[in-house]
Amino acid sequence: MKISKLNVYPVKSLGGISLQQATLGVRGLAYDRHWMVVDQVGRFVTQRQLPGMARVSVRLESDWLVLEHPEAEPLAIELASRDRPRLTAYVWDDACQALDEGAEASDWLTAVLGDLRGSSLRLVRFDEEHRRPVESRYLQGEEAHTAFADGYPFLIASQASLDALNRNLAQKGLAPLPMNRFRPNIVLEGAPDFAEDGWRELAAQDGRYRFGLRKPCQRCKITTVDQASGTIDIPGEPLQTLIQMKTQPLRPGAYFGQNATLLGGAGERVSVGDELQVGQ
Template identity: 65%
Template sequence: MRITQLNIYPVKSLGGISLDAAQLTAEGLAWDRRWMVVDDVGRFVTQRQLPRMAQVRPHLESDALVLCHPEAEPLRVPLSTKATERLPVYVWEDRCEALDEGGEARDWLVRVLGDLRGSGLRLVRFAPNHRRRVEPDFLAAGEQAHTGFADGYPFLVATTASLAALNLALEASGGEALPMDRFRPNIVIEGGEPFSEDGWREIGADGWRLGLRKPCQRCKIITVDQQNGEIRHPGEPLKTLMTLKPRLAWKGAFFGQNAILLAGEGTTIAVGGSLAVG
């Protein structure tokens, strides 16, 4: 088994960044989902509501997060901040503490994304030292984990074998093969049989281990082309995924595994690196 991709998404539901190497933290790969777009009442905003969010491409410089869009000058957000006033924001049912990135970011987001049913948009960052606990239902006895603005877990693991199986089914029904970016994983692994990751409890190598704790239920975001924010084939690949891999006790479509850090905080992992599963 080996790692073939490492991806981070510094702003929840905006474009991703592919890396050759990344540092493991308890909250996920370093800089993953540390920022988020919210509406006027602090509710998280994603491609579920605004598919064109995929057109906003981030990159990281030594001192700034830079957001780029073809219709605007880049927005620079310093990695360090002097802001101290915390505001409540919400990811699903979780209340989180955040720092507002200010008026320039608000104006820029509205210029490139428009409003959301009459609401403005704000860019917020996860507040320092705030802890958002991972749901305990799928953790082993005694385990605790926390994350940033991800939907629920700090890591999402996917495999190339599972994507290949899905693409075969899509093409067999007259559809188009899809790239891995539709599923927005953090760590992509090559090796094993399709969907064998559903039976893994751990992955890792010398110095680090992740625990795979919950299958990732997919939503309409996987119908969005991550390069242009368009939905060319509504309902796909959700429909095919549900028929390809039904879960008798679970409703919905699933692809990938949500994971937590078990050991190795601060360790750097790299594309091409070997790992073991168990």
């Protein structure tokens, strides 16, 4: 089994970046979900509320985070930490310390995405001094924390599982979906479909790093958003099909992929083509 794709999403719910290699950190791949769009009270904003966020593409340059949209000039944010106003940003029930990226970023986002129920939008950066712990009841002796991801530092998915989903969609006369509907960090090939749901650990064959697979990922409305157009063409799919497939027989809902923590290997490089093995 090997890694076939690596993806990082520097700004939560905006476009992803496909990589050939990345640096592993306890909070996830370098720069993953390091920024987030919030409303005026600091509440996180995602494609659940604004599907058009998918149309904002993201680039990482040597010194800049660059956001691009077909209807605006690019926005460049300096990667180096700066003296920025601090605020509290909220992801679900978690209050996180964050840095406000300023009026220019706010104006740019509000112009290309529109306001949210009358609220302008802001771009915030995760305060690296802040620690946002992963829900402890799913951990198995390790400590874990994350940045602005929904709850875990890594999301791991399998190409065979997507292929199985697409076969079920085809039986309904629906077009196959690309993996970007599920926004994983690490995509695997060479394992049976949904085998990942039975794994506890996944490790590089040479032992340089290890992941703990801790919780099946319950999927939401974002999987219904076309990540190229920012539109929802078939409401309810693929969620309805995943529910019918009962990928998690004991859990109600739609599940695809595994939320994971880093058990060892912080600072190591992970690359497309790395051979992996299932741990005990």
